[in-house]
Every structure is written in C-alpha cells, then in structure tokens.
Amino acid sequence: MGHRTPLYEQHIKAGARMVDFGGWDMPLHYGSQIAEHHAVRTAAGIFDVSHMRAVDIRGPDARPFLRYMLANDVAKLAVPGKALYGCLLNEQGGILDDLLTYFVAPDWYRLVVNAGPAQQDIAWLRRHVASWAVEITPRPDLAMIAVQGPRAYTLAHGVLEPDTHAALLQLKPFSAVLSGDLFVARTGYTGEEGFEILLAAERAPALWEAFVRHGVVPAGLGARDTLRLEAGMNLYGRDMDATVSPLEAGLAWTVSLTPERDFLGREALLALRERGVALRLTGLLLAGPGVLRAGQEVRGAWGEGVVTSGTFSPSLAHGIGFVRVPQAAPDGALCEVVGRSGQGNPARLVAPPFVRNGRALID
Amino acid sequence: MSKVPAELRYTKSHEWVRAAGDGFVVGITDHAQDLMGDMVFVELPKTGTRLVAGKECAVVESVKAASDIYAPFSGEVTEINAALAQAPETLNSDPYGAGWLFKMGGVEGQALEGLLDAAGYEALLAQET
Numbered sequence: 001m002g003h004r005t006p007l008y009e010q011h012i013k014a015g016a017r018m019v020d021f022g023g024w025d026m027p028l029h030y031g032s033q034i035a036e037h038h039a040v041r042t043a044a045g046i047f048d049v050s051h052m053r054a055v056d057i058r059g060p061d062a063r064p065f066l067r068y069m070l071a072n073d074v075a076k077l078a079v080p081g082k083a084l085y086g087c088l089l090n091e092q093g094g095i096l097d098d099l100l101t102y103f104v105a106p107d108w109y110r111l112v113v114n115a116g117p118a119q120q121d122i123a124w125l126r127r128h129v130a131s132w133a134v135e136i137t138p139r140p141d142l143a144m145i146a147v148q149g150p151r152a153y154t155l156a157h158g159v160l161e162p163d164t165h166a167a168l169l170q171l172k173p174f175s176a177v178l179s180g181d182l183f184v185a186r187t188g189y190t191g192e193e194g195f196e197i198l199l200a201a202e203r204a205p206a207l208w209e210a211f212v213r214h215g216v217v218p219a220g221l222g223a224r225d226t227l228r229l230e231a232g233m234n235l236y237g238r239d240m241d242a243t244v245s246p247l248e249a250g251l252a253w254t255v256s257l258t259p260e261r262d263f264l265g266r267e268a269l270l271a272l273r274e275r276g277v278a279l280r281l282t283g284l285l286l287a288g289p290g291v292l293r294a295g296q297e298v299r300g301a302w303g304e305g306v307v308t309s310g311t312f313s314p315s316l317a318h319g320i321g322f323v324r325v326p327q328a329a330p331d332g333a334l335c336e337v338v339g340r341s342g343q344g345n346p347a348r349l350v351a352p353p354f355v356r357n358g359r360a361l362i363d
Numbered sequence: 364m365s366k367v368p369a370e371l372r373y374t375k376s377h378e379w380v381r382a383a384g385d386g387f388v389v390g391i392t393d394h395a396q397d398l399m400g401d402m403v404f405v406e407l408p409k410t411g412t413r414l415v416a417g418k419e420c421a422v423v424e425s426v427k428a429a430s431d432i433y434a435p436f437s438g439e440v441t442e443i444n445a446a447l448a449q450a451p452e453t454l455n456s457d458p459y460g461a462g463w464l465f466k467m468g469g470v471e472g473q474a475l476e477g478l479l480d481a482a483g484y485e486a487l488l489a490q491e492t
Binding site for chain 1: 401403406422427455
C-alpha cells in the first residue's frame with residue numbers, strides 16, 4: 001500500500017481506479033479519463049495533487065540560497081505573490097526535479113516539488129544549506145487541489161469565501177495569494193485557465209466536495225497526463241531526469257545563465273553549451289490512427305530519436321508525444337515511428353504545445 | 364464486478380465468443396475493457412483472413428496500453444465491426460453488444476469445447492485479482 005492523500009476517501013467514494021504514482025495511491029480516472037480530459041478543456045475539472053510536496057524555505061538568506069540552488073533565478077520574482085518555474089540540478093547539470101517557486105515574502109519562499117523525488121530534493125537542499133541562514137520545512141500537513149478549465153473561476157464562485165474569490169479574480173498568471181488559511185495560485189498543468197490551492201490537509205475533503213457539488217468534475221492522473229502533454233509540459237521521470245540537462249529537455253528558457261550568478265550545475269551547463277548541445281526535446285504527431293508510447297523509436301532523414309512521453313490526444317484525436325532528437329532535426333520534418341511489429345508509421349515533428357486554452361495549435 | 368454473461372464462451376486471454384447461426388461472434392470481455400480504460404483505436408483483420416487459433420489477429424489500444432487480440436480458434440473472418448473505427452469507445456460502453464470485433468466462419472464443430480464457460484472464466488478472474 002502506498003501513501004494516501006487526505007482525499008483518498010473521496011476518490012474511493014467516487015469510484016476511482018487507484019494506481020501507484022511515486023509511492024502514492026492516486027486516482028487514475030473515475031470512469032473515463034477522456035471524458036475528464038474534455039471536462040477540463042470545455043468546463044472545469046478538479047485534481048488531487050496532494051502527493052506533490054510543498055517545502056517552505058524561510059530565513060534571511062532564503063533568496064540567496066535559492067539563487068544558488070535553482071537553475072532559474074528567483075531574483076526575477078520582483079514582488080511577493082509571483083511564481084517561477086525551473087529546475088533543481090546536480091553538479092553535472094542533470095535535472096533532479098522540476099518545481100514551482102512561490103515568492104511569499106522576502107524571507108519566505110514556497111517550493112512545490114514532485115512526489116517521487118521529494119525526499120531526495122529535501123535531502124539535497126539540506127545538504128547545501130551550509131552557512132546560509134535558512135530553515136527548510138517540508139509541509140506534509142498541506143493538501144493541494146488543482147481546479148482547471150475555462151469555467152474554473154465561475155464555478156469557484158459560491159465555493160470559495162467571497163474575499164478569497166475576489167482575490168483569485170485579481171490574480172495575474174503565475175501569481176499566488178494567501179487568503180485566510182488558503183494559499184491560492186493561478187498556476188496549473190493543463191494549458192487551461194485555473195488555479196491551485198494549498199490548504200490544511202483536514203480541510204481538503206470539505207473543499208473538494210464543495211467544488212464537486214458546484215459542478216467541477218473530478219479528474220485523475222490519466223487526464224492530467226493527456227492534458228499536460230497537449231499543453232507541451234514535461235513530466236519529471238519521463239521527459240527528463242538526472243541524466244539530461246534542461247538544455248536537452250526543452251527547458252533552456254528556465255535556465256538563467258547571467259554572468260553574475262553562480263548556481264549548482266552552472267559550470268556543467270556552460271561546458272555543455274560550449275561543446276554543443278547534441279539533443280533536444282520536441283513534439284511528435286502521428287499522421288494515421290494509433291497511439292504513441294514512451295520508448296518508441298523514431299527515424300527521419302534527420303537521424304533517429306526516442307519517444308519520451310506518448311499518448312492519444314483526446315482534443316486532436318491523434319497520437320501525440322514528445323521525442324528526443326538530434327539538435328538539427330527541424331520541426332515540421334516528416335519521420336516514421338517504429339510500430340509494434342516493426343512497421344514504420346508516418347509522423348511529423350512539431351513544436352509543442354499541441355493545445356492551449358481549448359484551441360488546437362497543430363493542424 | 365465485471366459482467367460475465369452466462370451464455371458466452373471465453374478465452375484465457377479475455378476474448379468472448381458467441382455462437383450465431385453457423386458462425387461465431389468475437390469480442391473482448393467487460394473485465395478486459397475495464398482494465399484497459401478508454402479505447403481509442405481498434406485494428407481489425409480483413410474479411411476473408413484465415414485466423415489460426417491462439418495467434419494474434421487484431422489490436423485494441425486504449426489511452427493506457429495496446430493489447431493484442433488472439434483468435435479463439437482457427438477459421439475465417441466473415442465480417443468485421445467497421446463502426447469501431449469511428450467509435451472505439453463502444454468497446455467500453457457495450458463490450459458484449461455493439462462493441463463486438465469480428466465474426467468467424469468455417470470453424471471446426473468441436474472448437475467451442477476448448478474454451479472456458481462463464482464459471483470457468485469467473486474462476487480465472489478470481490485468480491487474477
């Protein structure tokens with residue numbers, strides 16, 4: 001048996017098919033992951049993401065410590081409430097995890113890391129505290145709920161306290177606010193409008209049930225995966241891990257290589273850039289019917305690649321995925337995906353995202 | 364609990380068989396569709412194909428996985444459920460009815476005897492879980 005989130009009972013009651021994810025018993029779907037996917041693209045869905053771990057970094061050195069620990073620069077967070085996406089790297093420039101950093105107050109940042117690597121991340125951060133005046137506090141006492149979809153804000157009216165709902169409506173993308181004892185952020189992993197709420201674990205079931213009563217559809221990890229793939233967002237452990245750098249994972253935009261800031265992994269990334277980054281991650285669209293699967297080989301005039309994440313896109317009704325290819329392989333190039341019986345299925349490299357805000361971006 | 368209609372015969376690889384006229388209808392069981400989740404793609408043999416008992420003859424794919432379908436016995440494909448190409452989700456909603464895969468003819472008279480009856484298939488499911 002894996003760890004259970006504070007919403008485990010709600011999942012069981014709703015008839016969820018539970019699966020192991022990063023050591024946690026999580027809902028895969030509540031009947032149909034495709035219906036849940038469409039609910040998020042056209043209305044609103046609610047996800048239990050309590051398996052992800054909030055970690056508070058507090059103290060006078062919180063900012064310089066995180067500037068050293070993360071490949072993206074938290075100095076970009078100009079005002080409290082702003083959030084930043086980026087990677088935690090090892091000295092070789094390999095990705096230990098990808099995470100969100102919320103700027104709560106000048107001496108308080110909140111990280112949200114993935115379930116699988118969470119314990120390692122925390123140990124890694126602690127190992128590098130050295131003389132920084134920071135306190136690292138994992139927050140297993142917090143649950144996390146994501147409400148996503150074009151109707152997320154409308155349906156939240158009547159669920160959230162009026163003050164909190166008003167604060168939510170004021171939030172800019174990639175910002176958060178503490179409202180009462182809710183930490184509400186306009187972030188997500190679906191490519192749709194929506195928000196995520198961190199709150200005391202014991203309060204999560206009532207809030208979850210209130211959203212569901214107001215018409216927000218429970219959605220599982222299956223829909224979360226197809227939504228994030230369509231939205232062009234990487235999954236840690238699939239599209240990247242400690243053996244690849246952000247430069248080979250489509251995440252160069254999250255690396256801040258300004259001359260004045262040193263950070264863990266910087267030397268390795270500079271050396272890699274000097275040598276030339278041989279590989280890159282891009283999107284793959286299957287031309288005919290079928291589904292793409294992680295591990296499938298891809299061949300083109302440009303060379304060979306491997307599918308890192310693959311699925312069937314409910315929005316496009318095509319097999320889609322991410323593929324790691326030689327740097328010079330151009331988006332738009334035709335290729336073949338090696339099928340189960342060795343046959344070549346026609347496909348095409350495409351620049352992700354595939355879908356954003358309910359709209360297909362690929363023809 | 365998965366549905367296991369009493370009047371059907373079953374394979375250990377989760378296909379079902381129904382006698383119909385002088386032929387047989389083949390599909391996948393409720394248990395199989397439930398395990399696989401939302402179906403998104405079905406690849407069926409061509410009408411007229413000679414199938415060999417126990418050999419793969421079709422593929423069903425869900426969002427989660429691809430799975431081979433095995434011929435329950437040797438014979439010839441006489442008809443396929445072409446509607447599945449446009450509506451693979453029928454395999455989820457009606458696995459024993461509108462979600463049938465193909466029909467077979469030219470099957471040996473004793474062929475059904477090699478298959479499980481409903482009680483035998485239920486026992487198999489009980490072992491698997």
